[in-house]
Amino acid sequence: MARGPLLSTLAEMMEWGLPGPVPSRRRALALRVAAILAFLALWSLASGAVVVFKLFNPIFLAGPWLVIGKIVQLAVNGQLWGHVAATLGRVAIGFSTGALAALALGLPAGYFRRVRNLVEPVVEILRPIPPLAMLPLFIVWVGIGEGSKIGFITYATFFPMFLTTVHAVQQVDPLLVRAAASLGARPRQLFFRVILPAALPEILTGVRLAVALAFFVIVISEFIGAEEGLGYLINDGRNFFLVPQMLGAAVLLGVLGYAASALVAVFERRLLRGERMR
């Protein structure tokens, strides 16, 4: 059967639903690798065209091989690891404190209406303010060092985690609670053995959003007063016109962010064994 690799035909959609038939693992992987190679090819082509047609100074758009070469060079001479470690460390600490704070407030806020009424208005007013607007304030309050950077990530990751946690707890099927209560569950057991596992899938969605946001905001906080980190590398590259370094750091951020969300996905598959299995 001829099968379009990218788009499902109408007949396939009717048989399999909108996403079409599930391709084999190998086929899916091949498509993904091909897409990345195609992107690299397009990028090379664009930077090559700049050189050939003398469109502008080729220093502005370094080709992918130059960028990858720069990454390799920084890795080999050892400079890279400190920067990667600094960024990952800030993300890890900032995200965990933000997530823990969100769980500590969000779980009771979802469970007890009184807590929700106390906490939610404040969160709802703070939430629409873009976290970036708060960065200068953080620097004024905490200073320019690690504290403000980590605190900033903590602040930014708190909101998506809090909102999904509250919602997740509120959405727990009351029949599950009834079932557990008629099996003799006391309030504490109800919370840990029913509410928490039942809310977990949505809480993990919050984790995924928060991790993505953490990578989003770390770079910007590293633009200001940092001596290490991938954001610093980008800003440093700008000062000295090192475009391959800027692009290299950006590519690395993309790869790290992707790896982090893949890690969350692995975690999800382990924790949600019952719900995802068919």
Added chain:
Amino acid sequence: MNPAGAFKIRIDGVGRSFGHDGRAAPALVDIRLDVPAGELLCLLGPSGCGKSTLLNIIAGFIPPTEGRVLVDGQPVRGPGADRGVVFQEYVLFPWLTVAENVEFGPLLKGTPAAERRRLIARYLDMVGLTPHADKFPVQLSGGMKQRVAIARALANHPSIVLMDEPFGALDAQTREVMQEELSRIQRLEPKTIVFVTHSIREAVYLGDRVVVMTSAPGRIKDVFTIKLPEVRDRFAPEFTRYESEITRVLKEEVAKVRE
């Protein structure tokens, strides 16, 4: 007269209205019923007659607005492990395997692991699901899920089992198989069972007594004592006689709803 303690369940003038005071709509009015230990009592009625509400009140999920329910002479104040519940929607814990669902109640009580394994083995065998012990609920059919739910309720050793249209979502064949299973289990390990259904056949097949309720607000219209052998034949003339008699009584109620 029997003292209150002589009955397993005494439903003592129970009424329930929904909505806010002033314009509260009564769903149940003055229900009086005594259920002796070991009886399988069917609550039968047109939809919206409040039979599930009555079951939820016995389970302790919702309080009555009038009267009270006594279990072993003690007023019901909330849900408890003495009253197992089987829901129409199965309500298994999706993050637990079949075996883990079955041991959920005993685990809460702190039953030791060896004893829990014995309970799992015994009750999964009773409902014929031993080979599926390690599966998750999403991997099971509706009939299998309901067997797990029954095993989960029984493994907790309640003295009462409350069943809210447990076979209502199953196809006709599975439904009859499940009725036969329940009747077999009830002979094996008798419990006091209150069974809500809107199927007359199901009520006559399973019930020691069948309580027919009126349409909203729910009252008790009639109580039939089913004097049939323990193992029932759906095609026996006496069976059909009960069926048609109850159908006649119930039809008046359904007709009333139409008016």
